[in-house]
Amino acid sequence: MGSTITEKILAKHSGKTKVNPGEIVNCKIDTIMCHDVTTTPAIDLMEKYGIKKVHNPDQIVVIPDHFVPNKDIKSAEMVAKIRRWAKEQKIENFYDLGRHGVCHAILPEQGYVTPGKTIIAGDSHTCTHGALGAFSTGIGSTDLASALTTGELWFKVPETILIQVDGKLQKGVYSKDVILEIIRRIGVDGALYKAMEFKGEVIDELSVESRMTICNMAIEAGGKSGIINPDQKTIDYVNSHSTEKYEIIKSDDDANYSEIIKIDVSNLEPVVAMPHLPSNVKPISEIDEIRVDQAYLGSCTNGRIEDLRVSAKILKGKKIASGTRMIVVPASTEIWKQANREGLFDIFMEFGATISTPTCGACLGGHMGILAAGEKCISSTNRNFVGRMGSPKSEVYLGSPAVVSASAIEGKIVDPRKYL
Amino acid sequence: MKGKAHVYKRAHINTDEIIPARYLNVDKEAELAKHAMEDIDKDFVNKVQVGDFIVGGADFGCGSSREHAVWALRGAGVRVVIAEKFARIFYRNCLNNGFIAVECKEISEKVDDADELEIEISTGEIKNNTKNEVYKFEPLSDFAEELLNSGGLMNYVLKKKRI
Structure with missing residues (x-):
């Protein structure tokens, strides 16, 4: 053996x-x-x-x-x-x-x-x-x-x-x-x-x-x-x-x-992990309307350059939904510099997102984007436990950078494929 | 070892609930203890007494590797955690601290809040003095028992290495 x-x-x-x-x-x-x-x-x-x-x-x-x-x-x-x-x-x-x-x-x-x-x-x-x-x-x-x-x-x-x-x-x-x-x-x-x-x-x-x-x-x-x-x-x-x-x-x-x-993932559609467990996963087509207060793109899971590129491609020329805020957190200084060189920050800023310095930050409820009670966040991070990104009464939904970005455009969790 | 049970039946109680990240800007046990179990039971710190037991469900302590979860519980007075199953890093952290953590099937169904429990590591038994019942738990591995008997990993390693 x-x-x-x-x-x-x-x-x-x-x-x-x-x-x-x-x-x-x-x-x-x-x-x-x-x-x-x-x-x-x-x-x-x-x-x-x-x-x-x-x-x-x-x-x-x-x-x-x-x-x-x-x-x-x-x-x-x-x-x-x-x-x-x-x-x-x-x-x-x-x-x-x-x-x-x-x-x-x-x-x-x-x-x-x-x-x-x-x-x-x-x-x-x-x-x-x-x-x-x-x-x-x-x-x-x-x-x-x-x-x-x-x-x-x-x-x-x-x-x-x-x-x-x-x-x-x-x-x-x-x-x-x-x-x-x-x-x-x-x-x-x-x-x-x-x-x-x-x-x-x-x-x-x-x-x-x-x-x-x-x-x-x-x-x-x-x-x-x-x-x-x-x-x-x-x-x-x-x-x-x-x-x-x-x-x-x-x-x-x-x-x-x-x-x-x-x-076999040939028929897999974009998915989202609903609060409050990463296993609480639904195909995006089965999700009822969920308004989001915040869209968070970053973390050790999905804050690398290819993630930022996917997002920028979707957000280019678009405007963020009224009432929704978006935070982009390049995961490292090198990624930050690369994104800057590629002009991705112009796209994010024109869209209405803000760019953070690299940090674990709000992913674990540390700082730089904490949620208030009752707020909902679509996030490219890894955990949606109770209180993970702030108030124990807030909610975190986990998805790919594409889902996060498309959701920021519409202010609700949506299928990103129509923007690709 | 004898103490009162605090039962949390839900599976997957994570270390964010045991000690939220907003308190991780300190690492002192007494400070952490003030916020033990805060996001699952705000009243826990008022109820818990030195020597008490936590009884949990499956996958207890999942999520973040923060050993602060063990220290918060220990600082609050908890001496034993019994769960149906532990998440891996939390379990390591318990053993490495010489903190008693044992796995016992269906324990969260059998024990009620405030039951008086008594644990005997050598016989692998938990006595419920309130209900007059005895539960067998999974025996600790030799290595785990050695870690506990040494009083944690640092003692164990330094004894072996003679550093």
């Missing part, structure tokens, strides 16, 4: 020839990412235990992003503490304001993600980086402290669910629709504790950025990680973003999967 890509990466990093699901392994970690919310408790823990030095400063990447630029005095103090710590620890990979952005956009863009690596961060959407064939998972602050101290971390080797996505996507249907449809089918705990391995002709056709959207939301099905076997697109992306050496690791043909889910 062969092994999955996840089992192979975990075996290699724990000094074993083979590992089996359920086994606890102590695993060498290649890259540790630290952001503003979960890192300060890890720093405190290390201090409490008298640990003076991190295991290896070069394996650490620090990217404050949640409340950046600092939203208040308390969050300013947190980032100040991380800044001091990073300096003391001689951590050079620090993405401070000016190079800032959402950590999961910066990590692959700046070349820290390559196939076969193990990557952890104190953030649940760390599963994003499986799109490049790495084992990448979210952890807590104690895990973070332990890994920063030792360069290692414990894992239970997960079972793997193989999700085979076949068919051909219709125009106006994107990877966001595909992952929401998968979550609708299996539920928000359908992949609990498991690795989700995505393959099939639709995945092959997707750009690397679109694949990131898929893996990013593995956690919304409860998954430990999302992963896609590397192909030529992965190699091209990695070679143009990273100078690191890497080894291509792939699943064996006779690997053992706990479940195989086959889905």
Whole structure:
């Protein structure tokens, strides 16, 4: 019996020839990412235990992003503490304001993600980086402290669910629709504790950025990680973003999967996740009129350049609906600069949207676009939990950048295909 | 270990509900504790007493990786969380803190608010003293038990590594 890509990466990093699901392994970690919310408790823990030095400063990447630029005095103090710590620890990979952005956009863009690596961060959407064939998972602050101290971390080797996505996507249907449809089918705990391995002709056709959207939301099905076997697109992306050496690791043909889910998306139409669960997904044709107060385009799920291009194409020459506001949040400084160079900002501003600096911002109810009680937001983000973007009495609807953009034109949730 | 139950039957209670992101600009347990469970039960912090148990449904603690959820509960006085099933990162975070989290099928159907519960890790039993019932829970893995006995991951790792 062969092994999955996840089992192979975990075996290699724990000094074993083979590992089996359920086994606890102590695993060498290649890259540790630290952001503003979960890192300060890890720093405190290390201090409490008298640990003076991190295991290896070069394996650490620090990217404050949640409340950046600092939203208040308390969050300013947190980032100040991380800044001091990073300096003391001689951590050079620090993405401070000016190079800032959402950590999961910066990590692959700046070349820290390559196939076969193990990557952890104190953030649940760390599963994003499986799109490049790495084992990448979210952890807590104690895990973070332990890994920063030792360069290692414990894992239970997960079972793997193989999700085979076949068919051909219709125009106006994107990877966001595909992952929401998968979550609708299996539920928000359908992949609990498991690795989700995505393959099939639709995945092959997707750009690397679109694949990131898929893996990013593995956690919304409860998954430990999302992963896609590397192909030529992965190699091209990695070679143009990273100078690191890497080894291509792939699943064996006779690997053992706990479940195989086959889905044909040829007839899939744009979908929306209704409040308050990402699995509460409806085809857009079945949604009654829902007025929106805000349209939000951004986040680690859908704030990359191709997302902004899709939106700009739809919004060009149009005007925003009266009573609706739109916020565009390029996910990183590089994406911001690229969008600016391409003239996308002129389109957004003429439309009546506003452009934000890169931040996690309102996606998690931090700042820069918080919702009041009773307000509704159509959002390209990943969670629509109660109170996620502000008041516990507000509502978040999740959709692709195209759905967000078309909805901003009409002030209600609509099918974007008529604008394409 | 003995305490009063606070039952939240709904599946998928997420860490945004346990501790909303608007309070994540601090990481001190006592501060977080003031807002524990705020978006699901505003009155929780007034009811909870030191030693109490939370009883949850399926996929308890899903969503964000914020360990602040564990600290908010612990800071509020909670000593044990029993759920039908835990979301992965929340469960890790509990063990890594030496905080007792056990999985027990149908527990949220069997226990009512304010029932007095007693847990015995070694026998794998939860006693409901109010209803005079005993429930068996999924035994902890050896590794999980070792983490709990060590008082959390940092103690465990430093003992092993002798750093």
